[in-house]
Amino acid sequence: MKVLVAVKRVVDYNVKVRPKSDGSGADLANVKMAINPFCEIAVEEAVRLKEKGVATEVIAVSVGDKSCQEQIRTALALGADRGIQVEAEGDLQPLAIAKLLKAVYDKEQPQLVILGKQSIDGDNNQTGQMLAALAGIGQGAFASELEFEGDSIKVTREVDTGLQTLEIKLPAVVTADLRLNEPRYASLPNIMKAKKKPLDVLNPADLGVETASKVKLVKVAPPAERQAGIIVETVEALVDKLKNEAKVI
Amino acid sequence: MSILVIAEHDNQSLNSATLNTVAAASQIGGDIALLVAGNNCAGAGEAAAAVAGVSKVLVADNAVYEHQLAENLGQLVAEIGKDYSHILSPATTTGKNFMPRTAALLDVDQLSEIISVESEDTFTRPVYAGNVIATVQSADAIKVITVRGTAFDPVAAEGGSAAVESVDIVCDAGLSSFVSEESVKSDRPDLTAASIVISGGRGMQNGENFEMLYQLADKLGAAVGASRAAVDAGFVPNEMQVGQTGKIVAPDLYVAIGISGAIQHLAGMKDSKVIVAINKDEDAPIFQVADYGLVADLFDAVPQLIEQI
Numbered sequence A: 001m002k003v004l005v006a007v008k009r010v011v012d013y014n015v016k017v018r019p020k021s022d023g024s025g026a027d028l029a030n031v032k033m034a035i036n037p038f039c040e041i042a043v044e045e046a047v048r049l050k051e052k053g054v055a056t057e058v059i060a061v062s063v064g065d066k067s068c069q070e071q072i073r074t075a076l077a078l079g080a081d082r083g084i085q086v087e088a089e090g091d092l093q094p095l096a097i098a099k100l101l102k103a104v105y106d107k108e109q110p111q112l113v114i115l116g117k118q119s120i121d122g123d124n125n126q127t128g129q130m131l132a133a134l135a136g137i138g139q140g141a142f143a144s145e146l147e148f149e150g151d152s153i154k155v156t157r158e159v160d161t162g163l164q165t166l167e168i169k170l171p172a173v174v175t176a177d178l179r180l181n182e183p184r185y186a187s188l189p190n191i192m193k194a195k196k197k198p199l200d201v202l203n204p205a206d207l208g209v210e211t212a213s214k215v216k217l218v219k220v221a222p223p224a225e226r227q228a229g230i231i232v233e234t235v236e237a238l239v240d241k242l243k244n245e246a247k248v249i
Numbered sequence B: 001m002s003i004l005v006i007a008e009h010d011n012q013s014l015n016s017a018t019l020n021t022v023a024a025a026s027q028i029g030g031d032i033a034l035l036v037a038g039n040n041c042a043g044a045g046e047a048a049a050a051v052a053g054v055s056k057v058l059v060a061d062n063a064v065y066e067h068q069l070a071e072n073l074g075q076l077v078a079e080i081g082k083d084y085s086h087i088l089s090p091a092t093t094t095g096k097n098f099m100p101r102t103a104a105l106l107d108v109d110q111l112s113e114i115i116s117v118e119s120e121d122t123f124t125r126p127v128y129a130g131n132v133i134a135t136v137q138s139a140d141a142i143k144v145i146t147v148r149g150t151a152f153d154p155v156a157a158e159g160g161s162a163a164v165e166s167v168d169i170v171c172d173a174g175l176s177s178f179v180s181e182e183s184v185k186s187d188r189p190d191l192t193a194a195s196i197v198i199s200g201g202r203g204m205q206n207g208e209n210f211e212m213l214y215q216l217a218d219k220l221g222a223a224v225g226a227s228r229a230a231v232d233a234g235f236v237p238n239e240m241q242v243g244q245t246g247k248i249v250a251p252d253l254y255v256a257i258g259i260s261g262a263i264q265h266l267a268g269m270k271d272s273k274v275i276v277a278i279n280k281d282e283d284a285p286i287f288q289v290a291d292y293g294l295v296a297d298l299f300d301a302v303p304q305l306i307e308q309i
């Protein structure tokens, strides 16, 4: 079974991003970039499937400019077999990404596509579900556990009310939630090996995909700031403040 | 303008997030239709008809919609929704699951988790864990939008008298089926709708110690939440996680106990009206957003709180 994993290059999760002062976008000058944490979990899951003998080949795909090859290399260092970069400049909307991934899906014909549930920059939580719809296949979104059974997969999902388990026919799309697994660290020898693994570059025109979008970013702004608070010395003082000043209890 | 709102419900009654979503629809303006798709969901259909500001209720009552499977629901909403200018659903795990499918089938973009309506085509939404608020404008013929409930005051659940129509479109993709569900039943209020939330983090040390927080919550009529670290460590179940990738809450009072205040946690609670932090580390970032901070060992402070409240 071939497994396709989608990885996105995003700002490192420790960075507190601020808007540019002219409001034209987020200020990403000189910030540390990394593989989206949910994509890292997706890669780890695919690699574990390979180690268990369920998957035969793991292909990591990323849509972006040349710099996203760095995150593809990270996926290769974690154990993916080969990489595909789909060249794209600027920020694409999830629908455009999903269309490009669908073209790669058609080309590679994997039985399983694993994505992250959400990119931590755009916080969209859309791409996997869109890809599944475009491909006309089932989806297990926000997965915390996978179990293969013949030509279907049992997916346990993290939902607002708890955990839900679905059975989904293969091929299928799965999006990884936080507790699907704990990703490993890439070892130095594996990082060296990853440099030699194949990495193909495709472009949207080769794939016949139109990526224009009707959504426009008008401006960005910082969130409303909170007033500075105070430190209280005792539990008694806290209870007093909550009752008599804030009047919330 | 005509707006289709997808109700979230348990077949008998509406989930309160539906009322927040109708509120967002009212701000866009125009006729609002509420779709209730479920199985034996006449009860939820009646509740939908009573919601203030709704002009029509569509009920799709069929076994294929029982578990809100994304493949079936996504297609149904796309078929019904193609005649509307806007399709809105709550940004719950159900909405987040099927709405992107609907958008893809309609070949339009989706705007996720809007927090304000600027005009019929312009909305704001948080990005980068809420550290940046983006204003986005969509020229798509149909605007597919999920709505962050805490950003919109709910409309009244009573007072409306919408006409109820049944829909006989059956979308059965046959791609997925329901196996089982596991949820912890609790008499405490729903996390996202509670007016007081008490949350515990890694500092709680284990699941048993959360008993203290349940006691405190029961005295206050509060809901109990948690940080990711507390969920990952197995202290409490996943549905209690508050944050960028968990639940978003904005109660009148949020009490963070043994939580450091990582960006991802703040993203889920920093719009609370009053924030209290109890942490033994005076440099914990949670104090930067707290209205009232108490630097103390939680194992001393929480029992005292229970006693004094």
Ligand SMILES: Cc1cc2nc3c(=O)[nH]c(=O)nc-3n(C[C@H](O)[C@H](O)[C@H](O)COP(=O)(O)OP(=O)(O)OC[C@H]3O[C@@H](n4cnc5c(N)ncnc54)[C@H](O)[C@@H]3O)c2cc1C
Pocket (backbone or CB within 6 Å): A013, A037, A038, A120, B200, B201, B202, B203, B204, B226, B227, B228, B229, B230, B241, B242, B243, B244, B245, B246, B247, B257, B258, B259, B260, B261, B262, B263, B264, B265, B268, B278, B279, B280, B281, B284, B296, B297, B298, B299
């Ligand atoms: C992709 C991604 C998504 C994430 N999503 C979320 C999310 O949705 N929600 C979320 O919460 N996190 C999320 N996180 C995790 C986040 O980055 C933090 O790791 C997490 O919030 C830390 O939880 P914590 O504050 O409980 O633990 P810690 O950071 O370990 O803090 C524990 C705190 O307890 C205090 N403490 C310890 N003992 C005591 C005591 N006896 N008395 C008083 N205080 C004590 C300590 O001083 C410390 O400040 C996410 C991370 C990533 C990468």
Ligand SMILES: Nc1ncnc2c1ncn2[C@@H]1O[C@H](COP(=O)(O)O)[C@@H](O)[C@H]1O
Pocket (backbone or CB within 6 Å): A006, A007, A008, A009, A036, A038, A039, A042, A061, A062, A063, A064, A094, A097, A114, A115, A116, A117, A118, A119, A120, A122, A123, A124, A125, A126, A127, A128
């Ligand atoms: N540019 C991209 N390249 C590859 N995969 C992506 C890209 N954008 C999003 N994805 C995938 O889609 C998931 C969800 O992203 P989003 O819908 O933007 O929240 C990510 O975790 C990735 O797996």
